[in-house]
Amino acid sequence: MFQPTAVENARAFFEAIEGLGPRAGVTALAVGVVAVVGWLLLPRGVEKLRGSVIQWALAGALVRFTQIGLAAASAVVVLFTWNQGVYVDEFVAYLDGKTVLLGRVATSVALVTLAYVSARVVAEKVDGFGRQTDWITEHQEEIVLRVSQLSLFAVVGLGLLTVWGTELRGLLVGAGFLGIVVGLAARQTLGSMLAGFVLMFSRPFTIGDWVRVGDQDGIVTDITIFNTRLENFDGEFVVIPNDKVSNQAIINRSQKGLLRLRVDVGIDYADDPDHAKQVALEAISDLPEVVNAPPPQVFPKSFGDSAVVMEMRFWIDHPTPPRKWKAVSAVVTSVKAAFEAESIKIPFPQQELSGRAETGGFRVQDVTESTAEPVEPREQD
Structure with a gap:
């Protein structure tokens, strides 16, 4: 049996392509018209109608219907170009006498169009209201928009079910x-x-x-x-x-935009609390990390085991954790340096040890008195 050669196969392929040239050209032209007109020119024209929300929403719906119509017309042209117009004829024959069906389809399309236009109007209104007010957040706008649209679509869905006899x-x-x-x-x-x-x-x-x-x-x-x-x-x-x-x-x-912080500091019982208070206030007020309104405050707070405890109160703006710790660090460093400059002692924790008078007290032995005998406590009479 005769087998075609590679050259003959190639010749047949190119002859088939040459025969398809006009049809392919019409198909490409139809697709190009739909793409350029429906998806490039129409959306740009709609952008000019933003002066009215209703007009803009209706124009958007018109664009969608126009795109669908162009796509359907292009499909019909392509079918007839490729000698498949019989499918179009069968579809038209099927619709002949389907008046009720066509009415339901038209009503459904009208309801969907109304839902689409209303959803766009609601979105535009909510967005405009959010831009005009400061008390509503983006999340609240999103919630209002989604709830409104879901309610709208639910009503339209019930309407569609009613139209189709459900x-x-x-x-x-x-x-x-x-x-x-x-x-x-x-x-x-x-x-x-x-x-x-x-x-x-x-x-x-x-x-x-x-x-x-x-x-x-x-x-x-x-x-x-x-x-x-x-x-x-x-x-x-x-x-x-x-x-x-x-x-x-x-x-x-x-x-609030402001946050008050508190830091405790102890001074020696021999130091003057009023003087220490004034020194601490001056040290805090000069810091850029601390705001001056409300002003810083320093109060003697309590009697500690080894110091008079003073509470320093100061405010920071735009509070965040880094700003808080930066301000606390600056206050501690500045107050310590100011106390040292004024010879105000920040005492270490310490305890005072004393003997009872009726026992004769006690004596601390000098380390140089290596041969001294320890002092025995007196016995009570």
Whole structure:
């Protein structure tokens, strides 16, 4: 049997390509028109309609329908170009007499278009409201937007089910039983979600705040519907469920923008507390790490075992852990240097030892008196 050679195979391949040239050209032209007009020119034209939110949203829907129409027309052209127009004829014949079906399809398209336009309008309104106000955070904007859009899509979904003749009574009963089962099985998750909504709108803290939640201390890095994430000072990330966050005391050190710190220092009982107070105040007030309003304060606090304890109070702005420790270090260093310059003694812990008078007291032996006999305590009469 005759076998074609490689040259004959190549010749046949190129003849087939030459025969496909016009069809391939029409196909490429159709795809190019759809890509250029539908995905390049139309979106740029819509950007000019941002003066009105409604016009912008409607223009966006018009762009989507135009893109779908161009894609459908291009598909029809390609089918006829490749002699597959019979599929188009069969589709048209199928639609003939399907008035109810076409009405449902048209109504569904109208509902989807309305949902699309409404969702874009809601998104634009929420974004504009967030830009005009300072009391709403980005997370709150996101929650409001998502809840609004989900509610809108739920209503449109029910409308679509009604249009297509779906019985809603049985569906709602089944959804009710499903909600009960899910609620019992995921009580903690639902509790965290509800607590997340409460945290979003009560705003006890925001991202970037330095907070203490229970026994966890750190910087807030993320707030979600279900949990709050902190980064502690060891570089570890702590994830706390929102229901745990809402049930514990929250200390926010960043909300006010100022934080008061306290450092204790002891002075010798022989030194003047008023003089030491003035020296400490001057040493603290000159530090750039400490703000002057509110002003620093120094108070004699208590009588210690070996010193009069004085409490130094001072404030820092934009509080963060690094700024706190930097300020504390600066205050300790500056006050110590100032006390040394004024000959104010910061005593070591010490105890005073004395003998009772009725026992005759005691005597500390000099180390040079190596031959001296120890003093025996007198016996009581």
